[in-house]
Amino acid sequence: MPDVKELRNLTSYVLDPLGFKARYGKLLPLLTTQVDEGLMSTLVQFYDPLYHCFSFPDFQLLPTLEEYAHLVGIPILDQVPFSGLESIPTSREIVDLLHIDESLIEAHMTTKGGIQGLPSDFLIAQATVYGKAMSEDAFEALFVLLIYGLVLFPNIDKFVDVNAIRIFSVLNPVPTLLGDAYFSLHLRNVKGGGVIVCCLPLLYKWFISHLPQTVAFKENKGCLRWSTRLMSLTNDDISWYDRVYDTVQIINYCGEFPNVPLLGTCGGISYNPILARRQLGFPLKDKPHNILLEGVFFQEGKDPQGLKVRMVRA
Template sequence: MFVIGFDLDLSVDSFELSLAVLDFLSLFDPRLVLVVLFLMFKFAFQVPLVANSSLRTCIALLDSICIELRNLTSYVLDPLGFKARYGKLLPLLTTQVDEGLMSTLAQFYDPLYHCFSFPDFQLLPTLEEYSHLIGIPILDQVPFSGLESIPTAREIANLLHIDEDLIRANLTTKGGIQGFPSEFLIAQATFYGKAMSEDAFEALFVLLIYGLVLFPNFDKFVDMNAIRIFSVLNPVPTLLGDAYVSLHLRNAKGGGVIVCCLPLLYKWFISHLPQTVAFKENKGCLRWSQRLMSLTNDDITWYDRVYDTVQIIDYCGEFPNVPLLGTCGGISYNPILARRQLGFPLKDKPHNILLEGVFFQEGKDPQGLKARFVRAWRSIHKKSRNELGPKNCIALEPYTSWVRQRAAVYLMPYDHPRPTPLDVAGPSTLPTQRVEELREEDLSRAWIREREELLQQLKEKDAMIEFLEHRVIDDPNDTWTSLLPQSSKFWKRRYDRLAKEKADMEAAYEREIKKLCTSRFPASRASRDP
């Protein structure tokens, strides 16, 4: 929805100003009003959708987009193979983003340290967490910078496995950038999905997810940036860069929407929220601002065992931290503040030189920061246990005191509902009993997470088997199926294979439950016995 106004932020003031200007112009020549209206409408429909919509509107549009894309998932013949090739893209289509939580979270963004600052702790999305959540590794290469050449129609046709003439006929420009209407790509994906042309369908389907969900820009339009990022399949640094750049710009402007992959940012944040029943149920019907302000560092889910063997990208090139390039600018982020999220202790305030804040907008880079960012990514420096020491995700008093002081200076966006309990300074290593308790809690969370993943895989198998049953039994002579020779036998083999895989998964699932029960619960009972 667009409002006639020079500000285009849907505000009443801008609307009234526009009317006043039009009234003034009508005193001279009524034709001027028509000219101005034409120019305003033209401008309105050429600016990015996310630039003139509320966060609620963007999430509503995201939901409608995901519904369209979910309709294409029935053509994914091998969900596990799809996940192995392209990552955990399908779960993003079913993620229900909570608009209240995201708008509240944005209020906690700290523009000095490029993180979320709370009364006595800090949180920030990391490359390693994003990589795990989306299931795509970070390649040891320079990520997307926007300096890459624009692919030709032939190169795009080869990438998508479709006819070059179709590419030329449907390539359009919107807001000064080339791309494709999503209707065209959806129609092509549907065509190749029905024809069981797996390569063409998957390329089109994944590009749609990249252009509409991972890197949204214009409504129902997949732009050339998304195409270039998709062509190298190294989206994680750009995804994180977009999140930080958007949050930083929103903070600088005092409002606006978050222009990034919202489902991924949402999944990251809720992974750190308390997993208790009381917090999830929220029987007191508290607002998100009250719920977040009441949290202390003891309430947060800090660490996941999946990061036990991960090497952390600690800094790049000349920078003391990590320079991120998004589609709309660049910004530095500080992995040293996220040590606890990856299993290492936070002992003291980091040196200021390690927290250097760098930021630029696309097209506004007089210092040539983009070129420096690109050079820096040619020299990636990683750290692991060898450099960071043993795993121990705790925060000591010197660090916590610094965070509290920062919160007092920066001022929290909401009132504090209760005083934050002071942490007693303790040793750098937790007592053995507490370590064992934490290890047991980690194992429990890992088991629950593995159980949910297995259940999701079983659901995907059930959906595919139901689809194949229709192909084999109900409609063996389907027009699209007949495009392939001996398609009935093909579908029968596919059905039998998936049915066997599902049975094997269920058996493995039951064995895993029995193994975990016998290994965990006796130990737990023994630890509680006097």
């Protein structure tokens, strides 16, 4: 988990929290979400690499585009999602985005881990200057970019990479957020361990939204471990459906794919909304055919089947 203490300090310069939420979505709550790392390290062990979901003894759960869009407060159909084929923003474009002198951008633009970006210390210092000057537009641009770079799309410590800048500038972050979550879970499974690199507060908020809301479960008087608590859950314990999705258009498939392909910042993966019908208020009438659950996965730079091009077309 990135250290977001400095970002929390910057929230004191948000002059109009309701206006901020209307413009950028529910980003501020992600800064104060206390992620239970014990729960998350247990949850990843339930990831099912065959069906790209979490499989428990009595049920399956999987994060959906619709749930992520609701949790982050940004409608899915608003803008185009990230494809990774976008050009790298020029210094001039970053200046227009962030209201900072071009000479400053050029002096601080650097490459880490093979990707260009800006150090977060530099961006935090600039945001603080604009915050103190009550220069709302300039402050918000920097502050939101920092949230994108350090919380939504974390990659390298204390560094906001060009992918975060590209997504923040014009694109809808929701499909990429979900893509990064699935990609990271799947890659960890393929490798047999490792760190999950995605927006953990969002994955955590999604999962706890389905856990039992009873006092007994929350209090855990027996001090049971998370693995025991999750293994003992049944179909009837789960908080399945939220009425907020009553009017939401559900995306079940995309283009030539029988399911939904997602492009993350490090590669692509498909997910199977048909398995989540109960979460979104629909009964699952039959067992899905394996063809519908065809698993697609590739890492950036390792894509012999040309899956990325097919996904972008979809």
